[in-house]
Amino acid sequence: MVSPAGFIGQYRHALDEKGRVSVPARFREAMESEEGEGGLGLYVTVGLDRCLFAYTPVRWRAVTQSVRTTARHPFASRDARRFQRQFFASAAFCEPDAQGRILIPESLRAAAGLRRDVVFIGVEDRIEVWDAEAWIREETQGREDYERAAERALDLGGDLDAATRRHGDSATKEEIR
């Protein structure tokens, strides 16, 4: 069953020659639950650290909201325009076909260096799409730095529960096949 709260786990799939890839079934369900709330599909854009970020329509609205306020006026500073361009131009709305696959545009595949094998990663409110090899490197690297990064990124002083709970229920079940 899907975790109601957010996306967790990692799933390995293959891109075919047309650039299509199956959305992991677990993620698909969460995506469908938002039907009527903004269409069926995922907004995919260039993420950080050479991967793609994918959001459900509802989450996407929240993300664009903050980008919009970065430069609310179309004739704002040059930097603001550049950022807006980069952000919106690299995004795409990907709708699944009857088999639950989405087509990832060439420009996005190139941006994340996706080849044949890709990995979908649930990261709470977004899904990340990695080239399989790149993900292995990132994962390895991440494991080493895990504790150190956690200490910097999370506030270990106060809200221990929230951070711990989340990792507790995900870990064992969702391994890559």
Next chain:
Amino acid sequence: MVSPAGFIGQYRHALDEKGRVSVPARFREAMESEEGEGGLGLYVTVGLDRCLFAYTPVRWRAVTQSVRTTARHPFASRDARRFQRQFFASAAFCEPDAQGRILIPESLRAAAGLRRDVVFIGVEDRIEVWDAEAWIREETQGREDYERAAERALDLGGDLDAATRRHGDSATKEEIR
């Protein structure tokens, strides 16, 4: 399907000898949905950074409003008037033919340095038209700053838990001027 929120993505097309280009199908649909609300077509004018700005009739009304008020600014009145003149004088309403192509007037093509290959870019509430090579340069330039800015913008938009939000600030602060 159309992205419900605004224009996103990038599409490369070719100008023919008559100065026509296909409007990307994704954008065309959004344009059509406004029929009856102000006609079928795009308002195209000189944009910033050597590209063209294109708006649907509905958006155009909003933009003219904001340009008008900008011009009232007491300190920038001279520049504002100049900008206003340029903006409106070079604007053209381009209606698509049966194939979904619009004819971009020679003066606008020259203003944006459009040659054969052009790129349409969705930037939320406007469409930008770039010469293909110029866009590649712009994109390359923008990418450097992109990750830095994205770290901040994406954090603000997501539905992050309290711990992350509290420390998202300190994590990225050092990298922002």
Next chain:
DNA sequence: CCTCTATTCCCCACTTTTTCCCACTTCGCG
């Protein structure tokens, strides 16, 4: 005022790309 020319507009035709659908394989589960 008429004619000639250049431009615009409206189709038709062709090619490429995208979308849709069907079918096969694999895997998990009872």
Next chain:
DNA sequence: CGCGAAGTGGGAAAAAGTGGGGAATAGAGG
């Protein structure tokens, strides 16, 4: 061992993109 769900591949239909002919229109020049 069978069944259904998930993942993958590929062919066919539909849509999108592109090129170009020729009628209609407008403008310049005689």
